[in-house]
Amino acid sequence: MSVAHSHSRAAAPVELRPLAARVVVGSLVVIAIAVAVGAVLLWPSGKHAELPLAYQNPNGGEVSTVDGHVVSSDIGSCGSPSAGLVLTAPPEPGVPERGQCLLAVVAIDSGPNAGATTFLEFTITPMQPSFESGDRVRVLRLVDPQGFTSYQFYDYERSFPLLGLAVLFAVVTVVVARWRGLLALIGIAVAFAVMVTFLLPALRDGAPALPVALVGSAAILFAVIYLAHGVSLRTSAALLGTLVSMLVAALLSWAAIELTYLTGVTDEHNRTVGAFMGQVSIGGLLLAGFIIGSLGVLNDVTVTQASTVFELARTAGQSRRNVFVGAMRVGRDHIASTVYTLVLAYAGTALPLLLLFSVSDQALGDVLVSEDVAIEIARAAVGGIALALSVPLTTAIAAALATTQPGPRRGFGEERPHTLLEA
CATH class of the missing domain: 2.40.50 (OB fold (Dihydrolipoamide Acetyltransferase, E2P))
Known part of the structure; x- marks a missing residue:
């Protein structure tokens, strides 16, 4: 008596699509060169800045x-x-x-x-x-x-308390995330180094805020994404999606500031900058803040979407279209949760201001269109739009890079082979 054996076919390693990979990697190389050239052209002069009166003896x-x-x-x-x-x-x-x-x-x-x-x-x-x-x-x-x-x-x-909190944060991050957590902490250090050595001094010199913010933010993204998640097509898809979404956020921020006549002069710190650092544009400073503030949430969403696409492509053995549709279902949930998180975070920042307005007997419409509140509304709206658009954009880029082919089934715990560029 013979027993017939059937061997099921399972998803094998992700196949690299040469044309898509060349387009994505080539785009990132071009952007990196543009960032480097921009940094050279916008590099701060290092000249001594006048010390604001409030900080003088x-x-x-x-x-x-x-x-x-x-x-x-x-x-x-x-x-x-x-x-x-x-x-x-x-x-x-x-x-x-x-x-x-x-x-x-x-x-x-x-x-x-x-x-x-x-x-x-x-x-x-x-x-x-x-x-x-x-x-x-x-x-x-x-x-x-x-x-x-x-x-x-x-x-x-x-x-000492702040140092203790920072050490606890670092220890917990490394214990839970291990090597990735350590690399993420290094990425944070690199991000602050970029801000301290380039972004802030360039703004202080009076350089145009939009290119400075774009160059500094792009440099931060290259460092933190590749450091925390490794150099791979997966992270390259997330990085390209984040960079394009950041550009969208920058254009939306500029439009929101111009169309709603936001000046930034109602903020006490902005007034101090305007009074003692006349070369710095307050509107430009507001625009740079909009752009930099969107980086973290964009990075979170794009990395998650790229990982989702590659995992679905690896395990489902489906077409790129089906992988895209499946990843978008995950992305919609992510958008929903992140958007209200974003809005609530800005509401928490503006809570003292909202409290003052709540006892001022002003009409709700007057409160919402006042500059202090309007800035937070515009910031949340810009971040939410860029966030929502980043999901299909990154999903499409990742789906173009990752497809599956049938392959032999592996036993439980058996390691699958890795391609050179795939995480």
Whole structure:
């Protein structure tokens, strides 16, 4: 008695489509060359920038801060002659007629007066800090032209808690994502390096914001995507989809800013930049912020879509059209979840502003068209449109690169062979 054996056919390694691969890789090479040329042409001059008045000491130089900790705090009369001075004796009392203030004796832990103490006083308002003995603080050290030294409260000392959070973030990322997590952290470092060495100095020099933002953002995307996900056709499809979507986001951002007459001057930081750095365009700064703010969410969606396409192509053994349709079903769910995440993130950023408007008795229409709220609406709308368009775009690029052919079935746990460029 013979037993007939049938061997089922399963999806084999992804076949590389030579023409599509050449088009995608060639496009990325051209974009990379354009980014490099743009970086050379827009590279900051390195000239010294005028220090805004808000960040100057009485001599016109940089404000320096030193470490300190609160020795004691109490409520007492305002107007003490000892306020801000380096103490050589107990602080003198204030003037009762001037009202009540929060008084604090602060030990100076670094700088030329390390080991001494200073006396700080604050008018009691809801916005003033409240001190307890042992609180770590940063204080401004001010030296006038005659060499007289005084101190003012600057902020709380947060270095150690923030460092602890950063270390915890890095450890958790590496433990869970392992090698990919470590590479992602390196990508973050590269992104900040691009911003600090190129993007911010170029904007400070007064270079046009749109090309600076596009060149800097493209350089960041090349680094973070290839570092975190490896060099492959899969990640190349995601990168090309992200770059094209970023260009769409840039054009939409420009149109939104122009059509809705957004100026950015209602933001306090923008006003400071406009007042003391006249060479910087506030509108351009707003545009650059729109573009850079869209990168993270675009990268997330495009990498997911490219991976979905390649996995479907590898396992389903279907045509490119069917793979595209299946990946789009996943992409639609991703769009839905990411769009409301994007909108809620911007709403959270604008929550204090919305709270103020909620008690202002203004009509809802007036609130929505005010510049502060309109900027967040435009930012969310631009990000959402670019996000939605990135899904079919990246899916189509990835589907053009990945097809399947029937192949022998592999046993459980058996490694499939890898092509050179496929992750």
